[in-house]
Amino acid sequence: MxxxxxxxxxxxxxxxxxxxxxxxxxxxxxxxxxxxxxxxxxxxxxxxxxxxxxxxxxxxxxxxxxxxxxxxxxxxxxxxxxxxxxxxxxxxxxxxxxxxxxxxxxxxxxxLGVEDVGARFAHRVTYHPTCHGLRALRLGDRPLRLLRAVRDIDLVELPGAEECCGFGGTFAVKNPEVSAAILADKCIAVATTGADVVAAADNSCLAHIGGGLSRRRSGTRPLHYAEILAS
Known part of the structure; x- marks a missing residue:
């Protein structure tokens, strides 16, 4: 192929x-x-x-x-x-x-029919399903299935996981107050998990979430789930 x-x-x-x-x-x-x-x-x-x-x-x-x-x-x-x-x-x-x-x-x-890619990642991780992946592509639990197969990972559920992070491309630029309010809710949800890492399938959303977490001086870092699978 x-x-x-x-x-x-x-x-x-x-x-x-x-x-x-x-x-x-x-x-x-x-x-x-x-x-x-x-x-x-x-x-x-x-x-x-x-x-x-x-x-x-x-x-x-x-x-x-x-x-x-x-x-x-x-x-x-x-x-x-x-x-x-x-x-x-x-x-x-x-x-x-x-x-x-x-x-x-x-x-x-x-x-390819592969669920276990041979990864190891000894960290507490929570996963945010981004809007396009969730609603347009209907990825469902595919990324989570891959993460669950990672050795030594501590994968914890994100409260309100299916809620938008507030980025939405130009939405965040044109509607900054609404975007910031949505982001605040997402950051609070991430904080409740105690995760070291918040993962997602889109770095644009992770940049938005990561900025919010950084301003809150959170210890949680954003990381694309592909980088976890590659570890």
């Missing part, structure tokens, strides 16, 4: 360790992973703020870049949701490659 990594803008610019972690996990399982140099943004920012026409050439570039791969994996529920839900409407010809694009837990569990 030819697998390509779509690292996404946020990870490429701010969290390169997450993309490295995805590659490390898949290589540990015996799979080669390509990183096509022609990849760019998925266009979600454009499409979600009313600039659908500007998102079309971005979608076309994605289809050209990843069209020959059997599977495309991305460590971002929101970007995968953009590709799978909106690309076929923007350019119907992108539907086949969009259907072969997976969030990491989907690729591991649904395509």
């Amino acid at each position: 030819r697998i390509a990594l779509f690292v996404t803008c946020v990870n490429d610019a701010f969290y390169p360790a997450t993309g490295i972690a995805v590659t490390r996990v898949l290589r540990r399982l015996g799979h080669d992973v390509d990183f096509p140099a022609g990849q760019t943004c998925c266009g979600q920012m454009h499409a979600n703020t009313g600039y659908a026409a500007q998102a079309v050439p971005i979608a076309e570039q994605f289809a050209r870049t990843f069209g020959d791969y059997d599977a495309i994996v991305a460590p971002s529920g929101s970007c995968v949701a953009m590709i799978r839900e909106q690309y076929p409407r923007l350019i119907p010809s992108a539907a086949p490659v969009a259907a072969r694009t997976y969030e990491l837990s989907e690729l591991l569990l649904d395509v």
